[in-house]
Amino acid sequence: MLKLLLKKQMAEIFRSYLYNVKKNKARSKGGVIGMIVLFAVLMIGVLGGMFTFLSLSMCEPLYEGGLGWLYFLIMGSIAIILGTFGSVFSTFSGLYLAKDNDLLLSMPVPVRAIITSRLLGVYLLGLMYSGVVILPAVIVYWIKGAHGVPQIVGGLLLILLISVFVLILSCALGYVVARISVKLKNKSYITTILALAFIGLYYFFYFKAQVLLQNLLNNMAVYGEKIKGSAGLLYRFGRIGEGDWTAMLIYTAVIGALGAATWIVLSRSFIKIATATGDTAKVKYREKTARLQSADQALFRKELNRFTASANYMLNCGLSTLMLILGGAAVLWKGGELVPVLENILGDAEGSVAVLLCVGVCMIASMNDMVVPSISLEGKQIWVVQSLPVSGWQVLKAKLKVQLGLTLIPALFCIACVIIKLKPPVLTLILMVLFVTLYVIMMAVVDLWIGLLSPNLNWTNELYPIKQSMSVLLALLGSFALVIILGGLYLLVGVRLGGDLYMGLACVLMAVISVLILLWLRGRGAKRFANL
Amino acid sequence: MLRIENLTKTFGDKKAVDDLSLHIAPGEIYGFIGHNGAGKTTTLRSAAGIQQFDKGEIYIDGVSIKTDPLTAKARMAYIPDNPDLYDFMSGIKYLNFIADIFGVGAQERKERIHDLAERFELTADLGQPIASYSHGMKQKLAIISAWIHTPRLIMMDEPFVGLDPKASRLLKDMMREVCDGGGAIFFSTHVLEVAEKLCDKVAIIKQGQLIRSGTMEEVKGDESLEEVFLELEAE
Numbered sequence: 001m002l003k004l005l006l007k008k009q010m011a012e013i014f015r016s017y018l019y020n021v022k023k024n025k026a027r028s029k030g031g032v033i034g035m036i037v038l039f040a041v042l043m044i045g046v047l048g049g050m051f052t053f054l055s056l057s058m059c060e061p062l063y064e065g066g067l068g069w070l071y072f073l074i075m076g077s078i079a080i081i082l083g084t085f086g087s088v089f090s091t092f093s094g095l096y097l098a099k100d101n102d103l104l105l106s107m108p109v110p111v112r113a114i115i116t117s118r119l120l121g122v123y124l125l126g127l128m129y130s131g132v133v134i135l136p137a138v139i140v141y142w143i144k145g146a147h148g149v150p151q152i153v154g155g156l157l158l159i160l161l162i163s164v165f166v167l168i169l170s171c172a173l174g175y176v177v178a179r180i181s182v183k184l185k186n187k188s189y190i191t192t193i194l195a196l197a198f199i200g201l202y203y204f205f206y207f208k209a210q211v212l213l214q215n216l217l218n219n220m221a222v223y224g225e226k227i228k229g230s231a232g233l234l235y236r237f238g239r240i241g242e243g244d245w246t247a248m249l250i251y252t253a254v255i256g257a258l259g260a261a262t263w264i265v266l267s268r269s270f271i272k273i274a275t276a277t278g279d280t281a282k283v284k285y286r287e288k289t290a291r292l293q294s295a296d297q298a299l300f301r302k303e304l305n306r307f308t309a310s311a312n313y314m315l316n317c318g319l320s321t322l323m324l325i326l327g328g329a330a331v332l333w334k335g336g337e338l339v340p341v342l343e344n345i346l347g348d349a350e351g352s353v354a355v356l357l358c359v360g361v362c363m364i365a366s367m368n369d370m371v372v373p374s375i376s377l378e379g380k381q382i383w384v385v386q387s388l389p390v391s392g393w394q395v396l397k398a399k400l401k402v403q404l405g406l407t408l409i410p411a412l413f414c415i416a417c418v419i420i421k422l423k424p425p426v427l428t429l430i431l432m433v434l435f436v437t438l439y440v441i442m443m444a445v446v447d448l449w450i451g452l453l454s455p456n457l458n459w460t461n462e463l464y465p466i467k468q469s470m471s472v473l474l475a476l477l478g479s480f481a482l483v484i485i486l487g488g489l490y491l492l493v494g495v496r497l498g499g500d501l502y503m504g505l506a507c508v509l510m511a512v513i514s515v516l517i518l519l520w521l522r523g524r525g526a527k528r529f530a531n532l
Numbered sequence: 533m534l535r536i537e538n539l540t541k542t543f544g545d546k547k548a549v550d551d552l553s554l555h556i557a558p559g560e561i562y563g564f565i566g567h568n569g570a571g572k573t574t575t576l577r578s579a580a581g582i583q584q585f586d587k588g589e590i591y592i593d594g595v596s597i598k599t600d601p602l603t604a605k606a607r608m609a610y611i612p613d614n615p616d617l618y619d620f621m622s623g624i625k626y627l628n629f630i631a632d633i634f635g636v637g638a639q640e641r642k643e644r645i646h647d648l649a650e651r652f653e654l655t656a657d658l659g660q661p662i663a664s665y666s667h668g669m670k671q672k673l674a675i676i677s678a679w680i681h682t683p684r685l686i687m688m689d690e691p692f693v694g695l696d697p698k699a700s701r702l703l704k705d706m707m708r709e710v711c712d713g714g715g716a717i718f719f720s721t722h723v724l725e726v727a728e729k730l731c732d733k734v735a736i737i738k739q740g741q742l743i744r745s746g747t748m749e750e751v752k753g754d755e756s757l758e759e760v761f762l763e764l765e766a767e
Contacts, residue, residue, distance in 0.1 A: 287645075287646060289638050292632065302621075381616045383582055387609075391601075
């Protein structure tokens with residue numbers, strides 16, 4: 001039974017790797033391998049590369065100072081934070097909100113088996129995020145430090161223990177969210193606010209950690225002794241990676257016990273939470289005359305409702321809206337200090353600060369990609385818009401408007417704040433506004449194009465289209481890559497052209513790309529949507 | 533009101549609908565029966581403009597669904613076999629969304645929602661999210677949304693599934709009202725007793741082909757519709 005459920009869960013998680021939705025058939029072996037290699041390259045290349053670099057810079061001095069355990073403690077802590085951060089948002093919906101809960105509960109399937117199969121999905125996500133930190137850390141230690149049998153066993157065990165600990169933390173937080181959410185009315189907003197507070201805390205500690213880390217490396221012997229003396233458990237944790245058998249035994253027992261306790265609590269409370277309809281007060285209907293809207297406005301409102309109804313959707317695809325506003329406010333607050341610093345760094349190159357600040361605003365705006373999963377999120381309800389007297393283009397346009405509205409307005413606010421502090425000449429000012437506007441428009445149409453290329457209407461959990469689809473990954477990485485190219489190209493060749501000319505040329509290019517994709521969306525894209 | 537001419541739709545190697553022609557006149561309740569997988573849903577989805585078809589032509593009130601889909605869709609309503617509605621909206625938001633798309637005026641809309649929701653005893657639940665609705669409540673909401681813009685043609689796939697007896701009776705009365713007002717109803721059903729009592733005309737589809745159609749008397753003669761259907765299926 002469990003094997004069957006695990007197989008189903010795996011098929012669901014890796015559906016996009018095994019099945020080509022566009023062609024409505026299974027991928028060839030080559031195609032599957034290609035998809036897996038692409039994903040591995042992206043994960044290992046982008047995130048893994050970053051943490052390999054961090055490991056390389058820390059491992060040698062700490063190992064040579066006899067503080068290998070401190071190295072594993074630091075890298076292990078980062079892995080736990082990143083792993084929990086990466087999987088916690090999906091734990092609640094992954095465990096309790098799956099659309100096949102009713103079906104599975106109605107069958108003679110033990111709840112334990114359902115929980116175990118669901119946990120596998122959460123575990124894999126946590127393993128993936130924690131693995132990109134701790135796996136390079138362990139390998140770097142084997143190369144730069146020691147690589148005897150105890151270190152190899154310890155390193156492997158550390159990876160396993162961290163991934164299980166991440167699962168325990170994610171489940172504990174997911175359980176709390178589940179208990180609270182049964183009672184809440186405006187779940188999506190409250191969950192979003194709580195999650196944002198969590199993200200804020202994460203970044204607060206992340207930035208503090210940079211300073212702490214440097215401080216730690218400068219005074220490693222002093223801190224090492226302090227931690228060793230006063231926090232024995234942390235010391236033991238780091239010792240696992242160094243191949244300390246006692247530490248391995250203690251932590252295996254503790255995490256094993258915690259894991260078992262989590263599993264028992266979840267098994268016992270699963271049915272109650274998964275089938276809870278909530279005991280919140282019924283919304284009383286008051287008859288009133290509705291404010292009339294045009295078909296386009298109604299479609300836009302529908303898309304906006306879809307977006308704000310899901311905390312997962314808002315958190316994963318709409319973070320830029322908040323970040324751009326905060327960024328703008330930060331520029332107003334600290335911009336007076338930032339601009340002269342940038343001018344000093346960039347020297348005489350005229351307009352460089354303007355270009356790079358524009359690129360920075362675009363970078364923040366890139367995190368908004370709500371239009372990518374919006375096609376897949378139509379799901380089984382797609383018949384509604386397809387049967388109504390609206391064209392495919394009208395529906396697509398409404399999806400585009402949501403991304404544009406939620407990105408362009410805060411992006412313009414952000415760039416306005418930059419302009420206030422930078423006080424550029426009129427032409428530069430116009431070009432800065434145009435640059436940011438055209439980037440946001442281009443990314444919106446590119447994102448919609450990506451979303452239309454391989455939609456998946458048969459998901460059982462909204463997290464798959466929102467977070468785990470190849471389209472979303474492509475859109476996110478693509479937009480980051482584009483911003484890096486825009487900034488890099490300026491530093492390589494644009495400096496010689498001057499800021500204004502570079503921005504002007506970039507604007508023309510972005511406008512041309514946007515128009516071409518828009519034409520495709522209006523024609524073939526709209527037809528493709530109508531025939532989904 | 534609905535003219536289907538030589539409709540053919542293929543999925544892979546399988547012909548789901550094969551050269552099917554039907555004509556539904558104003559004032560008619562037209563039943564569409566056939567076993568599972570016979571091609572009923574494919575025909576209805578094609579007529580509703582949700583699904584493209586390989587050959588043939590479909591006209592809604594004289595307008596081609598192929599060449600002028602928006603005008604054609606504005607004159608009809610469709611209810612699928614499983615009312616998957618927008619879970620993230622409340623009942624009233626969904627009805628207002630549909631009414632906005634069809635451009636139903638404020639007063640007209642208010643009166644219709646009031647009247648239909650009262651008849652289906654759904655008024656108290658209109659403020660609730662659709663996610664909290666039972667299957668029957670969703671079906672009632674789908675019916676109200678289909679009737680809200682007073683379409684000339686209503687197409688329904690298994691409309692009685694999930695409805696309580698009172699709502700079923702109400703739906704039958706409403707179907708008759710539409711036809712008495714010059715509209716037409718085209719619906720599929722497996723409940724042959726309902727089809728026999730309610731329909732003016734009936735069509736039987738088997739393996740994508742129309743095997744019999746006409747007035748109820750023409751199709752069933754002296755036998756019951758169930759007997760005729762089972763005989764035709766056995767052939």
